Amino acid sequence: MRLITDSGPSRQEHLDVHGPLPELGGAQLLDLVDAAGLLGRGGAGFPTGRKMRTVAAGRRPVVLGNACEGEPASSKDELLLGRHPHLVLDGLQVAARAVGARELHLAVHRDSAARGALDKALRERRETVTVHDVPGRYVASEESALINLINNGVAKPMFTPPRPFERGIGGRPTLVSNAETLAHLALIARHGADWYRSVGDPDEPGTALVTVSGPGVRHVVEVPTGWSVGALLTQAGLTDLQAVLVGGYFGTWIPAEQARGLALTHRDLKAAGGALGAGIVIGLPAGSCGVLETARVAAYLAAENAGQCGPCLNGLPAIAGAVHRLAVGPWNDRSMADLDRWLGVVAGRGACRHPDGAVRFVLSALNVFDEDVDRHRRGRPCAGVHAAAVLPVPRPPVPGRAA
Amino acid sequence: MRVRVNPIECTAQGLCAEVFPEWIALDEWGYPAVDGQPVPEQLVKEARRAAAACPVLALKLSQD
Numbered sequence: 001m002r003l004i005t006d007s008g009p010s011r012q013e014h015l016d017v018h019g020p021l022p023e024l025g026g027a028q029l030l031d032l033v034d035a036a037g038l039l040g041r042g043g044a045g046f047p048t049g050r051k052m053r054t055v056a057a058g059r060r061p062v063v064l065g066n067a068c069e070g071e072p073a074s075s076k077d078e079l080l081l082g083r084h085p086h087l088v089l090d091g092l093q094v095a096a097r098a099v100g101a102r103e104l105h106l107a108v109h110r111d112s113a114a115r116g117a118l119d120k121a122l123r124e125r126r127e128t129v130t131v132h133d134v135p136g137r138y139v140a141s142e143e144s145a146l147i148n149l150i151n152n153g154v155a156k157p158m159f160t161p162p163r164p165f166e167r168g169i170g171g172r173p174t175l176v177s178n179a180e181t182l183a184h185l186a187l188i189a190r191h192g193a194d195w196y197r198s199v200g201d202p203d204e205p206g207t208a209l210v211t212v213s214g215p216g217v218r219h220v221v222e223v224p225t226g227w228s229v230g231a232l233l234t235q236a237g238l239t240d241l242q243a244v245l246v247g248g249y250f251g252t253w254i255p256a257e258q259a260r261g262l263a264l265t266h267r268d269l270k271a272a273g274g275a276l277g278a279g280i281v282i283g284l285p286a287g288s289c290g291v292l293e294t295a296r297v298a299a300y301l302a303a304e305n306a307g308q309c310g311p312c313l314n315g316l317p318a319i320a321g322a323v324h325r326l327a328v329g330p331w332n333d334r335s336m337a338d339l340d341r342w343l344g345v346v347a348g349r350g351a352c353r354h355p356d357g358a359v360r361f362v363l364s365a366l367n368v369f370d371e372d373v374d375r376h377r378r379g380r381p382c383a384g385v386h387a388a389a390v391l392p393v394p395r396p397p398v399p400g401r402a403a
Numbered sequence: 404m405r406v407r408v409n410p411i412e413c414t415a416q417g418l419c420a421e422v423f424p425e426w427i428a429l430d431e432w433g434y435p436a437v438d439g440q441p442v443p444e445q446l447v448k449e450a451r452r453a454a455a456a457c458p459v460l461a462l463k464l465s466q467d
Contacts, residue, residue, distance in 0.1 A: 159409045309410035310434035345430055351411050 001222040002207050003080065003087060003183050009117050011124040014086035019190060021090050029098035030056060033185065035193035037205050042066060042178030043250070043278040045204070045266040048185070051175060055165050056099040058173030063099060064150075064164070065092045065106040067114075067179035068134050068141030071248040072300075072392045073280045076209035076220045077179040082114035084183065085121035091182025093127060094189045099175050104129045107146045109136050136394070138249075138304035142352050143176040145306075156306040157352035178278070180209050201226035204265045214238040214283035215390055223264065229281060230260030238283035243290055243368050245391070247277030249297050250357025252364035253290065256283075273364070282391060289384030290369035291376055292327040293391050294362060299324060300393045301358040312355040315346035319362055326376050328385060333377055404442045405465050406450050408435050412461035419462045423453035435462075 007017040024032070034049035055061045065088060069077040080088055092104050108115060110133040122129060132150055134140050140155035147168045149155040168174025177185075184206060188196050197205040204225050210232060211220050217236045229244065244259035245251055252274040254262070262268050266276045284290060302316035322339040325331050343363055347356040366373055372382055406426060408419075415433035425446060427435045442450045454462040 159411050310413060310415055310432055311410065311430060314432040314434075345436065349408075349410060349434070349436065351409070 002187055003084065003180070003209060004220070004222045005084070007084065009083055009085055009121060011086055011121065014084065014090075018087070018187065021093065021186065021189060024094075024097070024189060026056065026098055026100050029094060029189065032188060032193055033098060036188045036196040037193075037203070038181065038184055038188060038196065039204055039266070040178055041180035041184070041208065041278065042176075043248075045276060048177065048181055051165060051177075052095070052098050055101075055173045055175040058166070061099045061101045061173040061175065062103040062105060062169050063092060063096045063101045063175045063177065064146060064169060065095075065104075065179055065182050066141060066143065066146060066176055067112070067118075068107050068109050068146070069179075069278075070109075070136075070138050070141035071278055071280060072394050073211060073213055073245075073248055073282055074278050075211045075218065076279060078109075078112055078114050079220045080179050080183055080209070081108070081112065082117045085114070085118050086125075087183040087186045088179045089121060089125060089127075089129065089182075090186035090189075091177075091179075091184070092129065094185045095175055095177055095182060099173075101175070103169075105132060105150070105169060106130070107132045107134050107141070107149075109134055109141070111136055137306075138301070139306050139352060139354050142354075144352065146176065147174065156308055157354070159351045200224040201263070201265045201267075203267065208264065208279050210264065210279040210281055212236045212238070212281050212283075213390075213392065214241075215285055215388070217283075218392075226263045226265050226268075228260070229262045229264060232264070232281055233260065233283055236283070238285075240286050241283045242286045242288070243284045245282040245284065246280070247275040248280040249301060249361055249391075250353070251275050251277045251280065252360060253284075253294075253368040254364075255368055284390055285387070287384055288387045288390055289327065289372065289382050290365060291323065291372055291381075292385050293389070294365035294369070295320065295323040295327040296389065296393055297391050298358065298362055301354070301361070305354060306352075309350040309355075311346045311349040315342050316355060316358055318342050319346070319358070323362060323365075326373065327381065329379070329381070331377065331379065336377065404447055404450060405439065405467060406437050406442060406453070407439075407463045407465060408437055409461045409463060410434070412459050414459055414461070416458055418456040418458065419453040422456045423449045425449065427453065437462075 144158040164174040241256040298320040302320035420427040
């Protein structure tokens, strides 16, 4: 595969496998990235070339690599940084050259297991990269939160506009790119646009890293874009499933049979009412309780609000509390009207997309697990409430209360 | 002109909704929900009064 190889992390091993990074000019690189059709791999899937051109047009731009990986169910960026740091760092260099930036920054989760490998790789290189340690909170790795941390020491999202590409680090236009996006850039600079487009979906080409999880399963695979979700699940041994969560905790639940037939592209998943997000696929076995799993994650998302915006800091704990009571009781069915109201009134009213993602996630659960929801509402929870937890949640939050 | 709340600055004091109830309603926690559509000409004066009424200047007016 392209990004994930048997190569060790040292610079020499990296160069042995991939060859040297060619010295291409900024304008040449911009054309190259446009032609390759690279889409950002941090979740939004925005065309990288277009983002770069906007930043390149600004005064004294800077680049910021985002290797924070706030999603608990994602491991791809940590894997890249730990095993192939020079791919990420080459990509950062390429991005800087493309936009005309003289300053390179990299944001990493404070407790990342890959930090040692990153530091070692930096010592093997000549360019200066300022590494920023980011607290492991869910919203801390949001792009405006990274800028806020770097500028003001506060890892909380900011009100936008202006977005980082307009005014970011030190008020300068800042290109924020996911670690995997940077890794692809490192190879596009070497092998060109045609090479990049030679695999994957014609409209969203290349390969993508996907973290696949389920009972007893947690691994990262590199697949051509457009790969079948069903093939991913079968390869992982995840067979007896009731539903699949695609896109992480801001993503959506999809019934297992429907999910198996979907292709891993932004386009396909959007058409199915979902999203690709940062390439996260979680299989929920038939014996689990979708409502309880959703309640646990909703509580986590509620506890992870930044405490800045009223609708989110009030609404998410209320939503999480209701879903928890629906899952394990005590449930008063009048609460359903409250839950519906909260789910309708919170999205779009925060400074960042945290409440929107949480709402989308919970709404998809109520939709996909509708039969189970009905049973729970009538006071007959399924046996799945006793099953082992499947969705990874970093620390046990208290449902109904914000951190 | 459009009206937007900066939800980080907003402390739910509610004066905006009092001044401009045609456009701004308070949710159950006292936070404003604002219509995102362009403000019609005859309500622009109210919009300006609402923005001026906010003690923390969280209500923003944009010319688009």
